[in-house]
Amino acid sequence: MNKLDRSLIVGLPAFEGLTAETLDVVLASARSQRIEKDTAVFEQDAEANSFFILLDGRVRVVKLTPDGQQVIVRYIVPGELLGIAQAIGRSTYPASAIAVTDCVVLAWPGKLWAEFATAHPGFGMNTYKTVGTRLQDVQTQVVEMATEQVERRVAHALLRLVQQSGRKTDEGLLIDFPISRQDIAEMTGTTLHTVSRLLSAWEEKGLVISGRQQVTVTQPHRLMLLAEGRVERD
Amino acid sequence: MNKLDRSLIVGLPAFEGLTAETLDVVLASARSQRIEKDTAVFEQDAEANSFFILLDGRVRVVKLTPDGQQVIVRYIVPGELLGIAQAIGRSTYPASAIAVTDCVVLAWPGKLWAEFATAHPGFGMNTYKTVGTRLQDVQTQVVEMATEQVERRVAHALLRLVQQSGRKTDEGLLIDFPISRQDIAEMTGTTLHTVSRLLSAWEEKGLVISGRQQVTVTQPHRLMLLAEGRVERD
DNA sequence: CGAAGCGTTGAACACAATCAATTCAAGTGG
DNA sequence: CCACTTGAATTGATTGTGTTCAACGCTTCG
Numbered sequence: 001m002n003k004l005d006r007s008l009i010v011g012l013p014a015f016e017g018l019t020a021e022t023l024d025v026v027l028a029s030a031r032s033q034r035i036e037k038d039t040a041v042f043e044q045d046a047e048a049n050s051f052f053i054l055l056d057g058r059v060r061v062v063k064l065t066p067d068g069q070q071v072i073v074r075y076i077v078p079g080e081l082l083g084i085a086q087a088i089g090r091s092t093y094p095a096s097a098i099a100v101t102d103c104v105v106l107a108w109p110g111k112l113w114a115e116f117a118t119a120h121p122g123f124g125m126n127t128y129k130t131v132g133t134r135l136q137d138v139q140t141q142v143v144e145m146a147t148e149q150v151e152r153r154v155a156h157a158l159l160r161l162v163q164q165s166g167r168k169t170d171e172g173l174l175i176d177f178p179i180s181r182q183d184i185a186e187m188t189g190t191t192l193h194t195v196s197r198l199l200s201a202w203e204e205k206g207l208v209i210s211g212r213q214q215v216t217v218t219q220p221h222r223l224m225l226l227a228e229g230r231v232e233r234d
Numbered sequence: 235m236n237k238l239d240r241s242l243i244v245g246l247p248a249f250e251g252l253t254a255e256t257l258d259v260v261l262a263s264a265r266s267q268r269i270e271k272d273t274a275v276f277e278q279d280a281e282a283n284s285f286f287i288l289l290d291g292r293v294r295v296v297k298l299t300p301d302g303q304q305v306i307v308r309y310i311v312p313g314e315l316l317g318i319a320q321a322i323g324r325s326t327y328p329a330s331a332i333a334v335t336d337c338v339v340l341a342w343p344g345k346l347w348a349e350f351a352t353a354h355p356g357f358g359m360n361t362y363k364t365v366g367t368r369l370q371d372v373q374t375q376v377v378e379m380a381t382e383q384v385e386r387r388v389a390h391a392l393l394r395l396v397q398q399s400g401r402k403t404d405e406g407l408l409i410d411f412p413i414s415r416q417d418i419a420e421m422t423g424t425t426l427h428t429v430s431r432l433l434s435a436w437e438e439k440g441l442v443i444s445g446r447q448q449v450t451v452t453q454p455h456r457l458m459l460l461a462e463g464r465v466e467r468d
Numbered sequence: 469c470g471a472a473g474c475g476t477t478g479a480a481c482a483c484a485a486t487c488a489a490t491t492c493a494a495g496t497g498g
Numbered sequence: 499c500c501a502c503t504t505g506a507a508t509t510g511a512t513t514g515t516g517t518t519c520a521a522c523g524c525t526t527c528g
Contacts, residue, residue, distance in 0.1 A: 430476060
């Protein structure tokens with residue numbers, strides 16, 4: 001295995017405030033790994049043997065219900081931690097993580113997490129902060145699902161995706177990884193049919209341009225108004 | 235202010251593994267406080283000046299949407315932490331906490347949290363573990379809301395309440411604090427009307443006995459079947 | 469005793485799910 | 499390069515669950 005370069009992780013929030021030496025120590029036990037598109041980084045309920053940082057690509061975190069339905073919990077972008085079951089006191093992964101595009105991750109043995117956290121308090125702090133952020137994210141999602149109807153939920157979901165992964169093109173903000181109506185449906189607790197209809201309607205109105213596994217938001221502001229319910233529902 | 239007795243908090247998960255001396259140190263800066271029924275422990279968006287442990291009573295954690303709708307995020311039972319904004323890196327409370335019954339809490343100045351966490355790593359660990367647990371709770375709630383229809387969601391909510399706060403009576407398991415249809419509606423993202431109809435129907439079938447601000451589950455097993463969708467839908 | 473809050477119930481409606489049929493786009497292999 | 503396969507998307511028709519609107523009964527409490 002090649003020695004990994006420090007520059008890979010310097011500047012990532014998870015390692016903020018750590019000394020160069022510590023970074024090297026941490027990297028020494030890391031293993032870099034390629035994950036092919038549509039394959040799993042880890043599977044729900046499997047032993048949590050590793051935790052990861054995504055260096056490149058996009059990962060979808062998915063929960064599977066007993067009766068086989070899927071819910072997309074969140075998308076992971078480069079620089080984010082994933083599979084930190086240890087940090088929340090679990091020995092198995094609570095969800096599956098699937099590569100949406102070809103990905104590169106750094107992987108550490110799960111047992112090292114506790115070591116890192118105690119030896120480098122800053123690291124522990126940082127990961128806890130991400131857990132805290134995610135708790136808040138999920139809670140706002142609950143509020144949305146409880147109070148908003150489908151159209152606004154889908155609008156919110158799109159806006160979040162754009163914010164996380166929007167790439168500016170001449171038409172607008174493109175969500176720069178493949179995403180299907182089905183995916184959006186699984187994020188918002190609806191059906192691909194309803195999502196399809198909504199996107200078609202929005203395309204009519206000039207808010208978005210969408211194609212096969214691809215969505216561009218052309219008028220974020222108007223979509224925002226729609227998401228907030230201060231509308232314009234024709 | 236009277237000196238607080240160590241026995242108040244010994245045995246609570248949040249302080250598990252701490253020495254008697256540490257407990258005394260921690261208690262020295264705590265302030266015991268009575269909260270009258272229907273008043274706030276803290277308010278959403280207010281400066282997070284304190285964090286708390288609930289010693290007695292029940293607290294409802296509520297999120298308010300911009301347009302005035304409420305969502306009940308969770309209920310707190312004695313022994314649990316609340317208002318730990320600091321632990322998730324916030325300076326304001328993300329939700330309001332309302333006493334459902336008369337309550338007793340211990341309160342600490344918010345700034346002390348970081349001190350405690352570094353001085354007594356065990357304390358930090360424990361609170362992070364509760365944050366982790368809550369993250370998981372909320373995530374399963376999202377999955378429920380995305381995949382299950384109202385009847386099953388309400389059934390799940392009742393079962394959770396019974397598990398948390400069930401008191402055995404000769405009729406079954408009573409949720410031992412006042413809870414209205416409106417409350418259940420705000421937990422499950424539906425309306426009080428629908429909840430009312432469901433409870434009436436379940437009472438017909440002998441699953442529950444419900445009255446004014448009070449619910450008793452008489453046949454938890456059958457309610458469970460209903461919640462899991464392996465039914466029996468009349 | 470009157471008022472306010474909680475709960476029940478009926479009727480009508482609407483949003484979105486479900487069912488179903490096609491069209492469209494992107495590979496894959498002969 | 500074209501036929502074929504497969505998965506994604508669109509669109510129409512229908513159904514049903516749950517909301518909305520409305521009126522009323524029952525408690526509790528001041």
